[in-house]
Structure formats: structure tokens, C-alpha cells
Amino acid sequence: MRIAALDDDALQLDLIKQATEANGHVCHTHLTGAELLRTLRRETFDLLIVDWHLPDTTGPEVVRWVRKNVAARLPILFVTHRQEERDIVEGLQSGADDFMVKPVRIGELNARIAALLRRAYPDNVGGVMEFGRYRFLPETRAIEMDGVPVELKNREYELALFLFQNMGRLLSRDHLKEIVWGQVADVMSRSLDTHISRLRTLLDLRPANGFIVSAIYGVGYRFEAVDAPAKATRA
DSSP states (O other), rough: OEEEEEOOOOOHHHHHHHHHHHHEEEEESSHHHHHHHHHHHHOOSSEEESBOOOOOSBBHHHHHHHHHHSSSSOOOEEEESSOHHHHHHHHHTOOOOOOEEESOOOOEEEEEEHHHHHOOOOSSSSSSSEEEEEEEEOOOOOOEEEEEEEEEOOHHHHHHHHHTTTTTTEEHHHHHHHHHHHHOOOOOHHHHHHHHHHHHHHHHOOGTTTTTEEEETTTEEEEEEOOOOOOOOOO
16 A cells, blocks of 8 residues: 655654555655645655644644545554544544654554455455456456456456556655555556556456546546446437
8 A cells, every 4th residue: 555654854754655665565755744745736645644743734633635626535654652532632623643652662553454454355355356347357367347347367366366456546746656566666658548448458347348447647647437328229
């Protein structure tokens, strides 16, 4: 998963980054609220970790902005020294989903993140997944369409699975590239576009089959379920 962390303490950010990435996530760190909000205007994430005390704003203000301006229902975790009951209440009422008191305990941090991700993205839990005509078999990394296997390369399978699991979400180009190619890969934009185009063809993604992939200018792609047009009948 792709995580954004906000804290004015670089050492805390480094600890959070190491802990989350050791669990297979990709973590992008930010030292100021303004920096995170600029990023959120052009990038997408699966979870936010937010500190309370910041040099230019407060954690609750950041959370309120996110809830007002970011379409996706992002899970948000406060990680802060604030620990009074009134602080926890204010943090949760601002829109956060969970609250954790520093010092950061790695096991607890990872457990809270895992719980938030399970609740927010239930389709990402393993096992056979079915979406209309499409059936994903994670154990064999295979896709069936109307019961017929579709031959996909490894990265095509990863991209298809991620799109189906995140149906309706706007996903930035970098978000998609990190999921499919990894955070260290320097992937040209046309590589992503080529993979999207191949999936449209291989999986026959069009309104008649109930699904479309739309390019959102300046941001990325959105995969959506649509109502298939009714077939004409003869009297």
C-alpha cells in the first residue's frame, strides 16, 4: 500500500518510513502540512499518518482539509505526543480513524495500519475474487473471463488486480507505477499507458462489459463499473 506520513521530526518520519516499508508498503514523508497538501493535490495514497504539532498548522486542520477536499475515504491515523482524552476526541472528531500516542512502538504501529487497511480495502484481502465476468485467482496469479483464462504478463496481472480492487478511486500515475513496478523503478509514463491500453484490449474493458478505464488529465486513471447498455430485442 502507498502511505503518506506527516511529522515535523525527521527522525520520527524515518522510523515510520522504515517500519512501514519493512512491512511491504511504500511510504512518502512530509515535514510540513503545506508540503503534504501540495502533494495530495496531485497524488493519491491508501493511508495517511499525521502528527499533531506542525510548524505551519495542526494535525486536526490537515485532517479536516483532507476530509473536505480528497474524494476517497482515506484511513487516517494520528501518531502524536498528545494523549489527553480531549485530544483524542478532537482528533477523531476532526475526521481521523485512529489515534496512537508516541513514543512509536513498531508492533503497535503496524497492527493499527493493518487494521485500518483491512477495513478500508476489504477487497484487497486474499482469496478468489469475482467482479462480474472476471475472476481473479491469486494463488496462480491468473484471471478468468467468463470462465476462460486470459493470458497476462506478471505486471499486467498486478495492474489489473489493483484496478479492480480500487474500483471507483482516482489513482495517480505515480501510485499505479509504484504498485506495479516498485518504488525504485524509473518508469516512463508511456509504459503505464501501454499497460493500460493492453488491459483494455485483453480484458475487453468497455461499457458493454460493465467496466471502463478513464484517463484523468494531469493526475492518472480511474477504473469504474458502469451499467451495461440493454440489448435490443426484436418483437
